[in-house]
Amino acid sequence: MILTVTLNTALDLTYRVERLVPHSSHRVTTVTERPGGKGLNVARVLTALGHDVTVTGFVGGATGEALRAGLNGVRDALFPVLGSTRRTVAVVDSSSGDTTQLNEPGPLITPSEWSTFLTSYETLLTSASAVALCGSLPPGVPVGAYAHLVRGARAAGVPVLLDTSGEPLRRGIAARPDIVKPNADELAELTGSWEPLPATRAARRRGAHAVVASLGPNGLLAATPDGTWQATPAAIVSGNPTGAGDSAVAALLAGLVAGDPWPKRLASAVALSAATVLAPVAGEFDADAYTEFEAGVSVVQHADAA
Amino acid sequence: MILTVTLNTALDLTYRVERLVPHSSHRVTTVTERPGGKGLNVARVLTALGHDVTVTGFVGGATGEALRAGLNGVRDALFPVLGSTRRTVAVVDSSSGDTTQLNEPGPLITPSEWSTFLTSYETLLTSASAVALCGSLPPGVPVGAYAHLVRGARAAGVPVLLDTSGEPLRRGIAARPDIVKPNADELAELTGSWEPLPATRAARRRGAHAVVASLGPNGLLAATPDGTWQATPAAIVSGNPTGAGDSAVAALLAGLVAGDPWPKRLASAVALSAATVLAPVAGEFDADAYTEFEAGVSVVQHADAA
Numbered sequence: 001m002i003l004t005v006t007l008n009t010a011l012d013l014t015y016r017v018e019r020l021v022p023h024s025s026h027r028v029t030t031v032t033e034r035p036g037g038k039g040l041n042v043a044r045v046l047t048a049l050g051h052d053v054t055v056t057g058f059v060g061g062a063t064g065e066a067l068r069a070g071l072n073g074v075r076d077a078l079f080p081v082l083g084s085t086r087r088t089v090a091v092v093d094s095s096s097g098d099t100t101q102l103n104e105p106g107p108l109i110t111p112s113e114w115s116t117f118l119t120s121y122e123t124l125l126t127s128a129s130a131v132a133l134c135g136s137l138p139p140g141v142p143v144g145a146y147a148h149l150v151r152g153a154r155a156a157g158v159p160v161l162l163d164t165s166g167e168p169l170r171r172g173i174a175a176r177p178d179i180v181k182p183n184a185d186e187l188a189e190l191t192g193s194w195e196p197l198p199a200t201r202a203a204r205r206r207g208a209h210a211v212v213a214s215l216g217p218n219g220l221l222a223a224t225p226d227g228t229w230q231a232t233p234a235a236i237v238s239g240n241p242t243g244a245g246d247s248a249v250a251a252l253l254a255g256l257v258a259g260d261p262w263p264k265r266l267a268s269a270v271a272l273s274a275a276t277v278l279a280p281v282a283g284e285f286d287a288d289a290y291t292e293f294e295a296g297v298s299v300v301q302h303a304d305a306a
Numbered sequence: 307m308i309l310t311v312t313l314n315t316a317l318d319l320t321y322r323v324e325r326l327v328p329h330s331s332h333r334v335t336t337v338t339e340r341p342g343g344k345g346l347n348v349a350r351v352l353t354a355l356g357h358d359v360t361v362t363g364f365v366g367g368a369t370g371e372a373l374r375a376g377l378n379g380v381r382d383a384l385f386p387v388l389g390s391t392r393r394t395v396a397v398v399d400s401s402s403g404d405t406t407q408l409n410e411p412g413p414l415i416t417p418s419e420w421s422t423f424l425t426s427y428e429t430l431l432t433s434a435s436a437v438a439l440c441g442s443l444p445p446g447v448p449v450g451a452y453a454h455l456v457r458g459a460r461a462a463g464v465p466v467l468l469d470t471s472g473e474p475l476r477r478g479i480a481a482r483p484d485i486v487k488p489n490a491d492e493l494a495e496l497t498g499s500w501e502p503l504p505a506t507r508a509a510r511r512r513g514a515h516a517v518v519a520s521l522g523p524n525g526l527l528a529a530t531p532d533g534t535w536q537a538t539p540a541a542i543v544s545g546n547p548t549g550a551g552d553s554a555v556a557a558l559l560a561g562l563v564a565g566d567p568w569p570k571r572l573a574s575a576v577a578l579s580a581a582t583v584l585a586p587v588a589g590e591f592d593a594d595a596y597t598e599f600e601a602g603v604s605v606v607q608h609a610d611a612a
Contacts, residue, residue, distance in 0.1 A: 062372035
């Protein structure tokens, strides 16, 4: 199975309102509610692609129960904690389509919860074909957490993908994960450069075997042991970009497990991202569009300067 | 026991943010969560005053479970339904103190849930010394619901207070409740008049035995079978007015059950409202201030013109 780790899981609420006006009262016209946090989104997409997926991370309180109840089809190895799982609220203006985001803080994880989690993570690794470490850290989890989890996966011989930001990324990348998937902001924060190619190569020199940088609607740029490629969609699709990055991670994991060559992995990831932007519901993808888009992705190899 | 009915219960969330800026992302710095809906707030205040209180109304889903878990000390006779209890989110700007309110719609109540609830309500009335019917109606509940519940209480010989608005108030008042407690907006919507004294008397002619109109920080105006009184606090306190109206309802119920004369009931209600505005947490009251304020309330009788 593929294992995804979401230390800071969330119950994602979407509220549709006529128009958000600060300091007034609003009737929410529709409410949608679903499990969130990057690793849970990745797991949902992988499940839809037919993979056997297990999710782990922390979950607690009544919000945690609601999250678990929404995990249809994904194997639940979430680790219960005393604190309460956070909610995120996306308030969507029906008039403009614009979104205002409110993110609760995550639960405080105690040192004993963290160390017990580590034991359970090691057990899960014994039956994993790949592991993805995704998203932010809740309070109480040490900033070097991902570095520790990357080393655990490498010791168990399980390929590991890391998708996080800031100091947890900086520390995690030094532990030599197989793949990191930063976006432009995360890459610039890590390397100080906003130029995709030098920044991607600089990130790789920090320790990751492969760096797959997301260029938003323009596709992916990958610096790997086999070469450097840029994968570009045939056309830029318009829609809701929420979850497009998580879909790219799902495709990269699927390609990793299948042992696909990099150009094929990247074409899948770009196509699946675009098919996610196209789908009417955030974080879902249009399966027909995915198949159609995959053939249209252009993958160009860069000359491998040092 | 005193029974409070909250058909549209809610889990009330308060999110503190630095400053709410539409179409951007916000870290919520603190989250508070507590059972809400007017009748639950009234019950909490009555419990703090030492009364034996039972709450009923509808509750469902994971949010309903979270609500029930927060009912410390109040007897829970909430009626489970298939739909999910709504949340309300109050987003408080730390910089200005201003609040932006987001209210989810309530669960859809089916005809069979409504009729089963009516049977359980009648059973609860047999041991009630008074009943308060509070707040809005969730979808599916007939607009004449409060009229029906008022008639049920009167048939059982239980004094009944109604605190709602709009068409449910218009219909409910015609069923002759013992007390209605509109605020200025609700009174104007009901009677077409913004002048407190004529509007309060006009509301009474629509069927209520007594009308206690809330004048916000200026106190209460009551038209009753025993006369008309205006009760004014010694000073206007500043603070958070959330829950002040619910505290007034709690005091009016306590006075009703005790058989206190109207001037005493009104002095208590005005003092308890002011002590609620003064308390740092919305919906709680400052017990020392309550005692102190009660002696300072001025209660003046109006000449009883027709």
